[in-house]
Amino acid sequence: MTSSQSTALSPSLLVAVGRSTEIASPPPDAAEAEKEWSYTRAPDALSARSAYQSRRGLRREIRIFLTNPNAIVGVLFLASVVVTALLAPLLYPGDPLEMVSRPFLWPGQNADYPLGTDSMGRDVLAGIVHGARISLTVGIVATALGLTIGIGIGAVAGYFGGWVDEVLVKIIEIFQTLPNFVLLVVLVAIAQPTVTTVTAAIGIITWPTVARLTRAEFRAIREKDYVLAARSLGYGHARIVFAEILPNALPPIIVTSSVMVAGAILMEAALSFMGLGDPNRVSWGSMIGSGRDVIRTAWYLTALPGLAIVFTVISLNLISDGLNDALNPRFSEERR
Amino acid sequence: MTPLMEVHDFAVGFGSAQPVKGVSFDVTAGEMLAIVGESGSGKSLTALGLIGLLPSHARKTGSIRLAGRDLSDLSERQWRSIRGREIGMIFQEPMTSLNPVLTVGEQIVEVLRIHDKIDRRSARKRAIELLDLVNIPEAGRRIDDYPHQLSGGMRQRVMIAIGVACNPKLLIADEATTALDVTIQAQILQLLDNLRLNLNMAVILITHDLGIVAQWADRVMVMYAGRKVEEGLPQPVFEHPYHPYTRGLLAASPRAEVGQHYRDGPLLEIPGSIVSSLHEKGCAFRPRCPDARASCGQAVPPIKLISDGRYAACPLVPSQFGRVSHDALVGA
Numbered sequence: 001m002t003s004s005q006s007t008a009l010s011p012s013l014l015v016a017v018g019r020s021t022e023i024a025s026p027p028p029d030a031a032e033a034e035k036e037w038s039y040t041r042a043p044d045a046l047s048a049r050s051a052y053q054s055r056r057g058l059r060r061e062i063r064i065f066l067t068n069p070n071a072i073v074g075v076l077f078l079a080s081v082v083v084t085a086l087l088a089p090l091l092y093p094g095d096p097l098e099m100v101s102r103p104f105l106w107p108g109q110n111a112d113y114p115l116g117t118d119s120m121g122r123d124v125l126a127g128i129v130h131g132a133r134i135s136l137t138v139g140i141v142a143t144a145l146g147l148t149i150g151i152g153i154g155a156v157a158g159y160f161g162g163w164v165d166e167v168l169v170k171i172i173e174i175f176q177t178l179p180n181f182v183l184l185v186v187l188v189a190i191a192q193p194t195v196t197t198v199t200a201a202i203g204i205i206t207w208p209t210v211a212r213l214t215r216a217e218f219r220a221i222r223e224k225d226y227v228l229a230a231r232s233l234g235y236g237h238a239r240i241v242f243a244e245i246l247p248n249a250l251p252p253i254i255v256t257s258s259v260m261v262a263g264a265i266l267m268e269a270a271l272s273f274m275g276l277g278d279p280n281r282v283s284w285g286s287m288i289g290s291g292r293d294v295i296r297t298a299w300y301l302t303a304l305p306g307l308a309i310v311f312t313v314i315s316l317n318l319i320s321d322g323l324n325d326a327l328n329p330r331f332s333e334e335r336r
Numbered sequence: 337m338t339p340l341m342e343v344h345d346f347a348v349g350f351g352s353a354q355p356v357k358g359v360s361f362d363v364t365a366g367e368m369l370a371i372v373g374e375s376g377s378g379k380s381l382t383a384l385g386l387i388g389l390l391p392s393h394a395r396k397t398g399s400i401r402l403a404g405r406d407l408s409d410l411s412e413r414q415w416r417s418i419r420g421r422e423i424g425m426i427f428q429e430p431m432t433s434l435n436p437v438l439t440v441g442e443q444i445v446e447v448l449r450i451h452d453k454i455d456r457r458s459a460r461k462r463a464i465e466l467l468d469l470v471n472i473p474e475a476g477r478r479i480d481d482y483p484h485q486l487s488g489g490m491r492q493r494v495m496i497a498i499g500v501a502c503n504p505k506l507l508i509a510d511e512a513t514t515a516l517d518v519t520i521q522a523q524i525l526q527l528l529d530n531l532r533l534n535l536n537m538a539v540i541l542i543t544h545d546l547g548i549v550a551q552w553a554d555r556v557m558v559m560y561a562g563r564k565v566e567e568g569l570p571q572p573v574f575e576h577p578y579h580p581y582t583r584g585l586l587a588a589s590p591r592a593e594v595g596q597h598y599r600d601g602p603l604l605e606i607p608g609s610i611v612s613s614l615h616e617k618g619c620a621f622r623p624r625c626p627d628a629r630a631s632c633g634q635a636v637p638p639i640k641l642i643s644d645g646r647y648a649a650c651p652l653v654p655s656q657f658g659r660v661s662h663d664a665l666v667g668a
Contacts (some may be wrong), residue, residue, distance in 0.1 A: 224432060225427055225429050225432040225433040226432060226433050226434055226435045226436075228427065228433075229425075229427055229433045229434070229495070229498075230435070231419070232387055232389060232419055232424075232425040233419060233420035233424075233447045233450075233498065234415070234416040234417060234418065234419035234420035234421060234447075234450065234451065235416070235420075235446075235450065236416060239446075239450075243438075243446070244435055247435075247437040247438070248435070248436065
């Protein structure tokens with residue numbers, strides 16, 4: 001029945017096709033037209049096009065980031081801290097907790113110990129250099145842990161919704177009602193205070209922030225047309241979550257993660273200051289803690305590691321700001 | 337010839353609302369079927385139902401058969417192997433239907449790799465061919481572009497390329513040209529027409545543009561308030577519309593005829609809007625119908641075969657056969 005209908009209609013169809021070939025030519029004609037056009041195309045149009053092509057993808061964001069002086073300062077300072085931390089075993093081989101000279105050498109008094117020695121005669125500069133390793137390791141690993149848990153739980157909650165979402169949000173809320181630092185102290189006090197447990201504890205108390213952010217992003221992006229389009233192509237849940245939604249949800253998460261590193265460094269320092277850090281490893285926090293008793297006579301013992309923390313955290317915040325500007329599409333459009 | 341897709345009494349409900357109240361239609365291989373109707377008539381929900389993408393809390397009844405296979409109670413996993421491979425879909429908004437962080441090529445390659453299980457290099461080659469097929473110039477360069485570097489028409493071409501990548505038997509175009517300007521609309525429709533002829537692919541064209549239907553569709557189905565109210569070949573339907581709603585739709589479209597210029601008075605409209613259809617007893621169009629009788633409120637008029645291939649759901653059809661003038665429609 002239907003075939004007879006289409007034959008009955010075919011003359012008018014042919015007319016329709018014939019009429020619109022003027023508007024859109026089938027492939028071979030299009031290719032010819034393309035050749036003709038490339039012949040007549042103005043040279044400046046070609047160059048403009050290639051310039052446009054060259055800055056695609058992430059390059060635009062990187063360019064915006066690198067034209068931001070604050071971000072550059074942050075990157076440079078953080079890079080120097082990272083290099084120092086990596087080179088610590090070469091710069092100051094041996095245990096930085098070892099007594100090397102007489103106590104309370106002020107900075108500049110002895111050229112061998114440029115930043116002086118502490119109350120036990122330990123080299124302050126060696127402590128700061130080695131402390132950078134602990135601070136950065138704890139900061140980065142704890143953030144990675146928090147991101148992994150947070151993105152996983154936030155993505156599942158935001159993507160699936162329903163009762164899964166409700167249960168997970170309740171768990172997030174339980175963590176958020178507990179005072180962060182108290183929970184951290186309790187966790188570290190239960191376990192032995194080693195670098196590993198401190199890192200794990202910081203990761204455990206920071207994931208709810210990431211989870212909430214990820215969940216909010218996923219809930220918004222889940223409704224986008226391209227997610228529906230992906231479903232209409234037969235994509236599975238895992239592929240939609242990781243290949244379609246997550247890359248779009250990343251910018252705010254990346255921005256948060258740089259602040260999280262700073263927060264983790266501060267938490268580790270606070271724990272060490274209270275004597276809850278790893279007693280066998282020197283960290284910036286533990287240096288401040290041990291200098292606390294003599295703060296009136298030898299203030300440099302608290303001030304120097306304190307400055308190291310302050311500058312590292314500031315540089316991380318500057319990087320975070322720069323990333324925010326670069327990755328926030330509304331902002332970067334204005335700057336372009 | 338057995339139809340490619342048979343939809344029988346398909347209905348969708350949410351809670352107490354019933355946006356699609358039982359539609360039945362067939363689609364033959366290689367055919368372009370247009371579904372028209374105003375917003376809220378259930379066109380898009382029907383389309384989503386055909387590809388199994390209704391929200392999980394929707395109640396669906398009726399049967400959908402694709403090439404003889406019943407799709408009504410497939411698992412999500414089985415649906416996934418149908419979507420994209422057997423049935424493709426393109427959406428209204430080309431601006432938002434492509435993932436902004438992936439290049440056009442990556443998006444085409446992904447669907448090819450899922451369904452056809454081919455390696456990355458040949459998938460990329462095929463992706464370039466597909467971009468060529470949908471008339472994107474310099475496909476080899478465009479494949480590495482991000483969606484924001486393409487115009488709306490280009491993006492819709494890319495969407496079509498993704499939709500037909502795995503040679504589906506049926507392509508559902510849900511208002512696929514509504515967001516585009518008229519020139520690009522014509523190009524996209526020409527493209528769809530070429531593709532379905534070349535690939536022997538059926539196309540369901542969901543639109544509210546009657547001009548598109550008249551020019552491109554093989555068959556047209558008019559929906560109102562979740563029901564099919566008229567069906568037939570475009571030319572007879574538009575020349576002799578049976579259902580008062582179809583007549584109203586036609587009268588409300590601007591045409592190059594005397595009396596159609598805005599200086600000669602406003603364009604006709606169908607009074608009122610689609611009413612909430614809870615506890616409905618009679619014809620859903622009755623409150624807006626110029627010819628409604630008391631009998632229209634008693635029972636929902638069934639869809640009847642009027643003449644060869646022509647269906648209409650109005651009890652008054654035989655008495656009103658013939659061309660209806662605009663004056664008769666305005667009535668007063």
